[in-house]
Amino acid sequence: MKAIFDFKSADEIARENKWCRKNPFGLLYEGAVSANEPGKVQVRPIAYDNNGIRIAANIYTPADWSADGGKIYPAVCVAHPNGGVKEQVAGLYAQKLAERGFITIxxxxxxxxxxxxxPRYLDLPSIRTEDIRRMADVIARFPGVDANRISLLGICGGGGYAFNAAKTDKRFKAVATLSAFNTGLVRREGFLGTQKDTVAERLRAAAKQREAEAAGAPVAYTANMLDWPKEKGLALTQDLYRDGYEYYGLTHRHPRSTFSATVTGLLEMAIWDARDGASLIDQPLLMIAGDKADTLYLTQGMFNAATGTKDKELHLIPGAHHIETYWKPEYVSQIDAKLGTFFSNHLGSASLKTVSK
Structure with a gap:
């Protein structure tokens, strides 16, 4: 069977991540793989096509994996947050799950x-959902993966899109989210409902901008708070944005990460809601969030809408805010253990291949 992805060469990896001296893979989280050593979890940067767009991805393999080995493994697709990249929190949990015996992407x-x-930084639900489906296409063909045991983890905005993908794509045997974010609701009403009264005005502005771009104007973007001075970013009053500024702008900053999105994206976002059709989810569902997160209402709304599954759990991490679930060791360890148990219960562990006679 012809492969649908290409492994990246060491030279290509080095060129792409030349800005990062600490990790050749560009990974920005504590305990990240820095070299592919025998007997340990390894990272394999790959590229593949998705509707004519070249996708950059990392596949994490367990310590006992080999391309021609005698085992088959369950797999987990990991969807990153809005504005995030695979080298940040998505990579952290992909690595953690690989340490538990899953092949992850x-x-x-x-x-x-x-x-x-x-244009860059286009973030639309239809595209993000298709990206997740494409991850399943790809990982199912990776050596050693059991295509009948694929699952899904979505983080923040990726949690909302993973939730959406699971409604119809039943290749995902179990679905988990971490600090899930309903992007359509927030773009429409504002965070915590603070912009409900301005949606019509903002839609008119987005439509006007689309008209301008159709006539040749440059693409317009929403403000990128990562460009703000430190004192302004850290003075934000909402935990999500203040902690987000610190994580994405300071401690875990990546040159390809941004808080910007196209202005015209609101035209699609305003009519999208992760809760719509949520009763179609009939797979086991685990939704994890910090009990102090100001985004908790978004996770709760999706969880309550998922009436079609008999196996669902809302698991709260005591004391944690939204962004803290991305990196704080005391929270990461709890989340890692919970995810490991959930996916193991529903996907099983690696097993010997059946040899046909």
């Missing part, structure tokens, strides 16, 4: 990160 969304596509 974390990919940059189309138009974002190291993936191709113009």
């Amino acid at each position: 974390a990919a940059d969304a189309s138009y974002q990160g190291g993936s191709g596509g113009e």
Whole structure:
């Protein structure tokens, strides 16, 4: 069977990540793989096509994996947050799950990160959902993966899109989210409902901008708070944005990560809601969030809408805010253990291949 992905060469990896001296793979999280050593979890940067766009992804393999080995493994696709890239929190949990015996894939969304596509930073639900489906296409063909045991983890905005993908794509045998974010609801009403009264005005502005771009004007983007001075970013009053500024702008900054999105994207975002059709999810569902997160209402809304599954759990991490679930060791360890148990219960562990006679 012809492969649908290409492994990246060491030279290509080095060129792409020349800005990062600490890690040749560009990974920006504690305990990240820095070299592919025998007997340990390894990272394999790959590229593949998705509707004409070249997607950049990392596949993490367990310590006992080999391309011609005698085992088959369950797999997990990991979808990154809005504005994030695969080298940040998505990579962290992909690596953690590989340490538990799963083959995992974390990919940059189309138009974002190291993936191709113009205009840059286009973030639309239809595209992000298709990106997740494409990850399943790809990982199912990776050596050693049991195509009948693929699951899904979505983080923040990726959690909302993973939730959406699971409604119809039943290749995902179990679905988990971490600090899930309903991007359509927030773009429509504002975070915590603070912009409900301005949606019509903002839609008119987005339509006007689309008209201008159709006539040749440059693409317009929403403000990128990562460009703000440190004192302004850290003075934000909402935990999500203040902590987000610190994580994405300071401690885990990546040159391909941004908080910007196209202004015209609101035209699609305003009529999308992760809760719509949620009753179609009939797979086991685990939704994890910090009990102090100001985004908790978004996770709760999706969880309550998922009435079609008999196996669902909302698991709260005591004391955690939204962004803290991305990196704080005391929270990461709890989340890692919960995810490991959930996926093991529903996917099983690696097993010997059946040899046909």
